[in-house]
Amino acid sequence: DAGVTQSPTHLIKTRGQQVTLRCSPKSGHDTVSWYQQALGQGPQFIFQYYEEEERQRGNFPDRFSGHQFPNYSSELNVNALLLGDSALYLCASSLAQYGYTFGSGTRLTVV
Amino acid sequence: AQTVTQSQPEMSVQEAETVTLSCTYDTSENNYYLFWYKQPPSRQMILVIRQEAYKQQNATENRFSVNFQKAAKSFSLKISDSQLGDTAMYFCAPLFGNEKLTFGTGTRLTIIP
Numbered sequence: 001d002a003g004v005t006q007s008p009t010h011l012i013k014t015r016g017q018q019v020t021l022r023c024s025p026k027s028g029h030d031t032v033s034w035y036q037q038a039l040g041q042g043p044q045f046i047f048q049y050y051e052e053e054e055r056q057r058g059n060f061p062d063r064f065s066g067h068q069f070p071n072y073s074s075e076l077n078v079n080a081l082l083l084g085d086s087a088l089y090l091c092a093s094s095l096a097q098y099g100y101t102f103g104s105g106t107r108l109t110v111v
Numbered sequence: 112a113q114t115v116t117q118s119q120p121e122m123s124v125q126e127a128e129t130v131t132l133s134c135t136y137d138t139s140e141n142n143y144y145l146f147w148y149k150q151p152p153s154r155q156m157i158l159v160i161r162q163e164a165y166k167q168q169n170a171t172e173n174r175f176s177v178n179f180q181k182a183a184k185s186f187s188l189k190i191s192d193s194q195l196g197d198t199a200m201y202f203c204a205p206l207f208g209n210e211k212l213t214f215g216t217g218t219r220l221t222i223i224p
Contacts, residue, residue: 033211042115042202042214043156056211088154092212099146100212102156 004103025093032074035090117215134203144206151199
């Protein structure tokens with residue numbers, strides 16, 4: 001049973017650049033959520049996609065955007081990268097309230 | 112605003128002992144779900160246990176059980192017969208009506224051989 005797959009695993013970008021992170025949800029899940037986890041902190045909600053639309057959004061600037069495709073996979077885009085964007089980015093898929101399944105994350109380092 | 116508090120940043124116990132991690136939250140909702148997640152160094156967030164707020168019976172999964180006190184808005188996790196593989200960060204994460212998990216700051220648990 002394939003779980004949530006995220007790519008790439010690690011990424012190093014230069015300040016000011018743009019980055020795209022990808023997520024394939026668990027089979028049967030229709031909702032994808034993205035979280036940012038700074039070192040030593042709990043994950044912070046970025047946004048959630050359902051039926052290819054952003055259903056809700058956390059307290060993140062417009063530099064953070066996303067997309068969900070018809071096959072439920074999703075992308076997270078971050079423009080004009082800042083040093084403070086360095087974090088672990090987690091994708092989670094879900095089907096209603098039965099629990100979220102998380103991927104292993106993408107470690108983004110901005111230099 | 113819905114907040115989640117984990118008041119124990121770090122804990123350590125001897126192998127085979129029992130440990131309890133605390134979590135409190137604030138919400139005005141009546142129906143919601145509560146989760147405990149474990150994050151080992153591999154960084155994969157793993158579901159440990161799930162509790163429905165409308166159920167009075169506390170959830171149990173093998174060595175893991177919860178003490179859910181709805182009126183007090185408390186949701187603690189008890190790990191019995193702790194094992195070295197239980198070493199990880201543990202996050203309390205309620206799922207309220209807005210259907211997004213809200214995470215606490217986590218408790219770093221170390222099991223000592």
